[in-house]
Structures are given as C-alpha cells and as structure tokens.
Amino acid sequence: MIKKPVTIQLSEGLDARPIALLVQEASQYSSNVHIEIDDKKINAKSIMGMMSLRLCPGEEITVVTEGTDETAAAEGIEKFLVNVKNR
Known part of the structure; x- marks a missing residue:
C-alpha cells in the first residue's frame, strides 16, 4: 500500500471535467485507488464518489493505492x- 499526500494545484478546484479525467486516469490501473480527505475515503474510480468530495484549490488530500501496479x-x-x- 502506498499513501501519498498531494496538494490540489488548480486555481478553481476540481470541477466535473477534471474529475471525469481523474476517474479515467485511476481506472487505467488494476490497483485499488482511493482519495482520502479528513475522515472520508473515496474510490477514485467512482465518478459520483469523486464529485461528492468537492475538492478546492490548495486542499491537501492523500492518494492511497494498493495492488499490483500501486506504484505506477x-x-x-x-x-x-x-x-x-494543463489538461
């Protein structure tokens, strides 16, 4: 299992389009991919789950991966x- 802190670096946060792209990125991996913030742990492959987070600029999250390609x-x-x- 890998836990990696990441700060959101988008001036307007993650709205619908970037979240859809994030879900596509996470879905490329066979590993479980979750985003943790505060007491929430959301499956990064779930568009509805990711939309519920309402991530804001400068917010720190933790990316948690577990599986055969967890590092990637x-x-x-x-x-x-x-x-x-840049997307």
Whole structure:
C-alpha cells in the first residue's frame, strides 16, 4: 500500500471535467485507488464518489493505492493532480 499526500494545484478546484479525467486516469490501473480527505475515503474510480468530495484549490488530500501496479497508480494520480491545470 502506498499513501501519498498531494496538494490540489488548480486555481478553481476540481470541477466535473477534471474529475471525469481523474476517474479515467485511476481506472487505467488494476490497483485499488482511493482519495482520502479528513475522515472520508473515496474510490477514485467512482465518478459520483469523486464529485461528492468537492475538492478546492490548495486542499491537501492523500492518494492511497494498493495492488499490483500501486506504484505506477500513485505516480499517475499525483502527476495528474499536479498538472491538472494543463489538461
């Protein structure tokens, strides 16, 4: 299991389009991918779950991956969240 803290770096937070792209990114991996914030743990492959988080700019989350490609999944999700403004 990998737990990686990431700060949302998008001036307007994650709205519907970036969240849909994030779910697509997470779905590429066979590992379980979750986003943790406060006391919530949401499956990053669930569009409805991710929409419920309402992530804001500067907010710190934890990316949790577990499975055969957990390292690649953690790196891919982190890269997405850091570069989301370029998408």
